[in-house]
Amino acid sequence: MYDLESYLATLSTGVVFENPKHYYQEAAKLKRLQKQLSRKKKGSNRRFKARMKVARQHNRIANLRNNTLHHITTYLSKNHAKVVIEDLNVAGMMANHKLAKAIADCGFHEFRRQIEYKCRKFGSELMVISRWYPSSKTCSTCGNIQDMPLEKRTYDCCSCGISIDCDLNASLNISRLA
Structure with a gap:
């Protein structure tokens, strides 16, 4: 689960x-x-x-x-x-x-x-x-978009190498959009 x-x-x-x-x-x-x-x-x-x-x-x-x-x-x-x-x-x-x-x-x-x-x-x-809006699929640092499986809870960017909690990453993307 x-x-x-x-x-x-x-x-x-x-x-x-x-x-x-x-x-x-x-x-x-x-x-x-x-x-x-x-x-x-x-x-x-x-x-x-x-x-x-x-x-x-x-x-x-x-x-x-x-x-x-x-x-x-x-x-x-x-x-x-x-x-x-x-x-x-x-x-x-x-x-x-x-x-x-x-x-x-x-x-x-x-x-x-x-x-x-x-x-x-x-x-x-x-x-x-x-x-x-792909808030959870977009890197909050470099803007790279990659698929994010549901069971994975950390966002690991393949472009810039950042590793961040997926919810925090999505909230940063949402705040930048506003």
Whole structure:
């Protein structure tokens, strides 16, 4: 399995926001509650109570995720005059069954929604670049474009010889485009 879920966002300054992986942390309790729910008789009062426990656990995971996203988007929109994000094909990324759970746990759509209204609220400029711009395939030092496999997490340029984290390389390219 690919380790794409380690970072939620990487800034061109080198600041990295870790992905807290709330779903993975709470998955054991959710699994236990769902198993208890499946053992209850349909239509019973105890099944209703068990269903409410499962719903509360799902709500807890969603609230934890939203809290993290609120902290990050508020920090970005308050402390930066210009915020540049990449338009991602989240639906296409969700089609990959190996990455779908990790991408859903990040909440990219909610991140974009929050950053859009918070940039308007705090007066910072938001720029969304095209999803077709090869930000992760382009060297941030010399501009050489080469294929970048998904499982490779460091960008090794064959022209200038630089070795850099692929997320940092992409964020540098995005900041230069703006």
